[in-house]
Amino acid sequence: MSGFTTRRALFVLPDGITYLDGNSLGPLPRAAAERARATVADEWGPLLITGWNKAGWMDLPRKLGDRIGKLIGAPEGSTVVGDTLSIKVYQALASALELRPERRVVLSDSGNFPTDLYMAKGLLDSLGKGHELKVVDPEAVADAIDESVAAIMLTQVDYRTGRLHDMKALTEKAHAHGALAIWDLAHSAGALPVDLTGCDADFAVGCTYKYLNGGPGAPAFIFVRPDLVDQVRPALSGWLGHAAPFAFDLDYRPGDGISRMRVGTPPVIQMAVLDAALDAFEGVDMADLRARSIELSEQFIAEVEAACRDVTLASPRDPAHRGSQVSFRHPEGYAVMQALIARGIIGDFRAPDIIRFGFCPLYNTAEEVSRAAAAIGEIVATGEWDRPEFRTRKAVT
Amino acid sequence: MSGFTTRRALFVLPDGITYLDGNSLGPLPRAAAERARATVADEWGPLLITGWNKAGWMDLPRKLGDRIGKLIGAPEGSTVVGDTLSIKVYQALASALELRPERRVVLSDSGNFPTDLYMAKGLLDSLGKGHELKVVDPEAVADAIDESVAAIMLTQVDYRTGRLHDMKALTEKAHAHGALAIWDLAHSAGALPVDLTGCDADFAVGCTYKYLNGGPGAPAFIFVRPDLVDQVRPALSGWLGHAAPFAFDLDYRPGDGISRMRVGTPPVIQMAVLDAALDAFEGVDMADLRARSIELSEQFIAEVEAACRDVTLASPRDPAHRGSQVSFRHPEGYAVMQALIARGIIGDFRAPDIIRFGFCPLYNTAEEVSRAAAAIGEIVATGEWDRPEFRTRKAVT
The missing domain is CATH 3.90.1150.10 (Aspartate Aminotransferase, domain 1)
Structure with missing residues (x-):
């Protein structure tokens, strides 16, 4: 210790x-302070637009995804960084609902962070297909999983009480009833061991400004189960999730694997700072x-x-x-x-x-x-x- | 000169x-380099979580929106900064479609930046209500506006050729046919005079890393016509667009005016850099x-x-x-x-x-x-x- x-x-x-x-x-x-300086003064300043290639900016979302993946039991190539946690929740849920088109219930709990519930409600209202956001007490989640549930959408650690859901048991129960499992790891990533592979989680999302020390407004991450990702149609189909972003095709074709969960131009300075922050976890x-x-x-x-x-x-x-x-x-x-x-x-x-x-x-x-x-x-x-x-x-x- | x-x-x-x-x-x-350093070393470092209040981080999206608003003819309180341009396009279009529920056509042109078209297609596919994304030649847009069109969605300056749409004339024509007008100002903001109020534009979006010099991956902005914004139901209903984000209500209530177009936690370092970058436009x-x-x-x-x-x-x-x-x-x-x-x-x-x-x-x-x-x-x-x-x-x- x-x-x-x-x-x-x-x-x-x-x-x-x-x-x-x-x-x-x-x-x-400390390394993040120096990295912020270097990204601005040694990369943006002298490299200008060529920084996207020469300084590796374009690869940061995947690189950071893999670094975070190691802390949450996600295999290489299954996690990507970008946007905010709210956006990543939306992406995950929109994908899950399309994978379970015949089902109409999203199951969450009252211990979920409110923005997850808000984003879900916003999505369901947009769809206008009669979906229900069912919010039960944290203790009642397991019993509420049935064949009507398209996805359970839960935050592993309650932001108020710290109460920890049993991710493996709830995911198993969801799968047994044909539902998908979306896990918000906001208060988990970097705080405790997470084993997404062992839990067989379908989607996971999280932010990086808490226990990962990525700084105010640091970007979020999203994980999709590798054997599921190629079935995902991105609802937020931005150009950097395109199979060939710089071909500037008029039609969207999703990129391979987790790359399709990228959306717009990544916030390079915040990402570089996060990259440096993650060094503190090396060897932990x-x-x-x-x-x-x-x-x-x-x-x-x-x-x-x-x-x-x-x-x-x-x-x-x-x-x-x-x-x-x-x-x-x-x-x-x-x-x-x-x-x-x-x-x-x-x-x-x-x-x-x-x-x-x-x-x-x-x-x-x-x-x-x-x-x-x-x-x-x-x-x-x-x-x-x-x-x-x-x-x-x-x-x- | x-x-x-x-x-x-x-x-x-x-x-x-x-x-x-x-x-x-x-x-x-030059001011942006110093501001990046100061935000990290003089704010995040010593202020920690209290920076959200003490350093004004929470107000940056509105403050920056107003600063950009001055360059694009938008009144105070009508523009807010956040996310990426792709996300802001999605927000604007999702809002516009709900304001014209009986219409099924989104009209754009082949000179639009592809991500705008991709995001629109992704949204329409999610909705599954039979909307059509109609993409015509730039010269054919005016003639294609009719009573079937819910919204025209155009980039003012063609990213390839620099061809400039007549924003005022096309918006007028859209309104004459009961359609809404969404303008992407990616290559306009900071590059030429824009008069959103004079054009009577309904929505406008743009990025800040081009002519506004906000740095790689700098956040985007969105404008909503002030007399329209309170009718907008945010599709991306994140907690920072809530009327009382820190009440942590389980139910979403949109914030007043343009605040409802905020979504998640803003990227503070990128925003501070953008704030400094905008100083170059003071007095221009x-x-x-x-x-x-x-x-x-x-x-x-x-x-x-x-x-x-x-x-x-x-x-x-x-x-x-x-x-x-x-x-x-x-x-x-x-x-x-x-x-x-x-x-x-x-x-x-x-x-x-x-x-x-x-x-x-x-x-x-x-x-x-x-x-x-x-x-x-x-x-x-x-x-x-x-x-x-x-x-x-x-x-x-």
């Missing part, structure tokens, strides 16, 4: 800040990372509960059922989080009453966990949160 | 390079820029035709019918362009036989135009293009 302590130096972690964001935005990898055994993550989260729960009775654990107590985050409920969660941030301890608030903390073994330490737990105890016990400057809501937290 | 010569210093233009790319990628503005009168652009392109045509009989003008001879680019045809256009690039003169090749040159008064000079014209004359007259290294095709040009 001690191997992780040396990786902390790979990141810019400001003095006085304990960063337990859970995880909305990973910290800046995700099983080791998971073990260390559990150590940190178990320590956190124990110390918070010892320091403070007025918060309630919102995450599963069994670490096997949790992602790499821990959430507590407090009726004044917003103000409690603001008070923590004022002390330099950064987590997230998620409406209505959740304070959320993420644990990233690449840079978080046991000392940080203790500091955060002690601060929560003091802030709640003394009512330190009850100040106007902490209670006034800002647009984004 | 001389005012433009001082702006050249705002850009990084490598020694020995004459950059007449037409225009696939604008050059690096687009009518002056257009006049200077025409001077440069008229000079280019005259000098190329004087130097060389074996190329054919592919662009309209009347500058009033041309964008800010000039194209010539040569049967070995690919090799001719490679030979030019080997001499440090950078334009684009577009299949099957077009060599394309763009003229950007912000940095291009009359001397550069003469140098390029003379080089074309020599390369074609001496057969300098006829070498294996120039004839071998690369993936991207």
Whole structure:
């Protein structure tokens, strides 16, 4: 486990800040700062339009897809990077529905990140074919899978509570009923071992600005099961998913395999930054990372509960059922989080009453966990949160 | 006109390079290089997740939309930045079709950039409602507008020839027949004056990596006519287009006005770079820029035709019918362009036989135009293009 302590130096972690964001935005990898500079000043500047070839910009979506693929158990050539997670959810679901044309139910749960549900609803309304977006409680998903379901569309780790779905069991059940399985790995990729091949997942999507540390607005990724991808008709049939983008044919022909899930011109600077950020995972055994993550989260729960009775654990107590985050409920969660941030301890608030903390073994330490737990105890016990400057809501937290 | 010569210093233009790319990628503005560094090192690094508020990241899509709006005759609050142009085309067309539910024809032309046609086809195939994508010759568009047309979807400036559509006349004709007008401004924004309000355009989209110099993979923009936007149901209903993104409601409610055309988390680094790039347009009168652009392109045509009989003008001879680019045809256009690039003169090749040159008064000079014209004359007259290294095709040009 001690191997992780040396990786902390790979990141810019400001003095006085304990960063337990859970995880909305990973910290800046030092290599990413240099890569951003180099991409702009050493590539765009001197190479101009020739950078698409000479600097390998055009290949970044596939290259990055393969690098992320290694962290999520996806074989080479099955994952590609681009767009935002919302767009990738849309692509996956649109594809799944066409592969199950006779079915009319998309099954999701109330723990899914809202944008997944919004994008699904938007797609179903556009289609106007009587599809239903069925949203059940997370615990009720398995029982709701039946022959009417075209696809289950779930986020593996609940963004609020950290509750972990059993991806393998739910995918198996979906397949047993002829449904496809779409997994959102937003809070999974880089946070815990994922085995898309072992789970036989059909589609997976995720973002790269959380545990992968790709920076604000870093692009998303999409995986399609290799034996399924050539049956996929891309709904978002952009030119860079074309078999021959630079032939400028008037008719669309999908590219081979996962390339067809590319859409428009990739955001090269963000992609280069992500490429550098992924270096922090080189040589990391995700099983080791998971073990260390559990150590940190178990320590956190124990110390918070010892320091403070007025918060309630919102995450599963069994670490096997949790992602790499821990959430507590407090009726004044917003103000409690603001008070923590004022002390330099950064987590997230998620409406209505959740304070959320993420644990990233690449840079978080046991000392940080203790500091955060002690601060929560003091802030709640003394009512330190009850100040106007902490209670006034800002647009984004 | 001389005012433009001082702006050249705002850009990084490598020694020995004459950059007449037409225009696939604008050059690096010096301010953009510094802004990329600052966004990463001074914002993401120290501010971490709080950057969304403290550094104004969340507001960039609207702020940049308004800055671009000023260049295209769009009122404040009617334009927003995000995603890729392909995605924005899809959004605009999906919206237009729902506003004209009884109509089944999307009218475009063979001079449209292929990805617009691909995205349209992908959307129509998803809908499965018997829509037709009717692609006519550019000259035949006006006559093809009738009561069956839900929307015309056109690129104002033909990416190959530079031929300029009459946006006002075609929009008027579309409206007279009850159709909506969607304009792609990829080769217009920052290249010539555009008056979306005066043309009464319904939707407009564009990219920012061409004449706006936003960098490789810079985000796209979308404009919706202000009196239409509140009728738009976003097909790509992502969380950042929601009326209250951070309430995390399970149900989607579109945001006010143009905000509903936002989708996912914006690419902050690319957006910050674009913001800096747009500074080069501060104080520019687009009518002056257009006049200077025409001077440069008229000079280019005259000098190329004087130097060389074996190329054919592919662009309209009347500058009033041309964008800010000039194209010539040569049967070995690919090799001719490679030979030019080997001499440090950078334009684009577009299949099957077009060599394309763009003229950007912000940095291009009359001397550069003469140098390029003379080089074309020599390369074609001496057969300098006829070498294996120039004839071998690369993936991207």
